[in-house]
């Protein structure tokens with residue numbers, strides 16, 4: 001029987017579960033640029049352009065293979081605005097009523113998919129998304145009965161399951177984790193290869209015009225647009241990473257440098273999340289580089305851990321705790337997002353640099369997201385709802401399943417320690433050590449209080465005191481509280497006054 005195969009904007013993978021067995025000449029592929037999806041939050045312009053252009057290229061590649069593809073281009077006034085209307089229109093047009101879909105990556109569209117069969121006249125098949133390396137059930141089985149869900153132990157199981165960097169059931173090199181060799185500060189004279197860029201073709205240029213017309217007031221800069229929009233292009237980004245950057249990935253994984261937004265990172269998050277690349281192929285490619293003596297173990301293991309460990313673990317957390325996870329606010333944080341999150345206009349150079357490059361590229365690397373913008377959001381007590389929405393809007397790789405546990409769990413400690421064993425709070429010295437931002441900052445990293453002092457210093461202590469009741473008993477924070485206890489009362493008071501003055505100025 002002929003089927004309608006619905007393909008969502010982050011399912012652009014030829015061997016997607018629901019496309020694997022699709023029959024050319026019989027089944028019809030249904031895709032659409034939908035208002036409901038494009039405006040669920042006010043996504044960065046580059047993110048919308050990436051997804052629409054990648055969808056159009058993917059649809060074309062299926063047509064080139066011989067498939068019939070019903071593709072709805074963006075039409076705010078006359079087109080279907082949601083998946084259900086899109087399928088109804090397709091069914092009327094083709095007289096096909098059976099539908100096959102792969103499970104959506106996020107809670108909201110999956111909730112629609114799971115109830116869809118109740119109102120649909122034909123047969124509906126919903127398949128698991130087997131591009132992920134651990135199913136939601138597998139993660140829940142692993143999590144069951146555990147007091148703490150630490151990524152490191154999950155990661156070891158995944159290494160064994162996929163036999164990655166394993167020799168005779170033991171980790172290659174004798175250790176599971178080589179972080180002690182990684183995460184060095186930047187040094188001058190580093191030769192950072194240029195990012196792999198692409199010139200927009202006619203399809204992308206049409207999409208850029210649509211984004212200009214309909215989403216011109218969304219966050220971020222649209223042009224120049226240089227992202228990969230096909231699988232072949234995404235593979236060349238991966239190739240360039242493995243050939244040029246991987247060797248230094250681990251060593252400078254946490255380093256930040258002014259005017260170097262991309263450092264030695266891979267820049268493939270968005271391509272993985274929309275399906276142009278699959279996690280296992282990336283892992284195998286990087287593992288192969290190690291066996292071919294093209295990259296050291298600390299870089300290869302460190303990188304593989306991000307995908308086989310963190311990416312899968314974060315997704316597991318999302319499905320294990322949703323929908324409750326969305327409401328978590330363990331630290332009762334409620335401050336509104338400062339205006340400079342939207343325009344980068346702040347005297348804090350680290351924030352200015354990280355936000356400005358986000359505006360330009362829809363990208364910031366992990367440590368900028370975690371230890372600069374994230375750390376500030378935590379210390380300033382920003383509302384988890386607002387911070388989550390911001391991260392979901394501004395990054396081209398942002399989808400709720402991966403954004404939310406990173407933000408509510410890793411950054412804001414809003415989940416009360418499910419993801420992180422302690423808040424990732426840090427004063428300015430961490431940023432000074434890992435970047436060259438402080439050299440160009442209007443604030444003085446050496447001053448601890450007062451109008452010229454680096455705000456991260458006093459905000460850090462103020463945060464710890466504000467949440468003392470909850471955090472003092474955390475074994476990983478005991479020593480820090482004991483250090484704070486030794487401070488003279490007068491010093492404490494000055495720190496708190498500096499913090500209050502600064503936080504009041506945010507309003």
Ligand SMILES: Cc1cc2nc3c(=O)[nH]c(=O)nc-3n(C[C@H](O)[C@H](O)[C@H](O)COP(=O)(O)OP(=O)(O)OC[C@H]3O[C@@H](n4cnc5c(N)ncnc54)[C@H](O)[C@@H]3O)c2cc1C
Pocket residue numbers: 264265266267268269270272273306307310311312314364365366367369370374391395397398399402403404406407410411
């Ligand atoms: C506050 C915060 C928000 C984040 N939001 C997102 C998001 O919306 N979407 C997203 O894909 N990643 C998110 N991350 C994780 C990470 O920052 C990005 O995956 C990474 O910066 C993407 O750039 P890259 O491809 O150059 O990554 P690299 O540093 O080169 O890492 C390679 C890959 O590892 C994976 N990875 C690394 N760290 C994580 C992680 N913590 N969680 C999940 N996957 C990881 C990604 O697929 C990434 O592409 C977030 C991290 C933080 C701290």
Ligand code: SF4
Pocket residue numbers: 347348349350351428429431432437438439441442443444445454455456
């Ligand atoms: S001095 Fe403080 S605010 Fe300025 S760049 Fe350094 S850490 Fe950031």
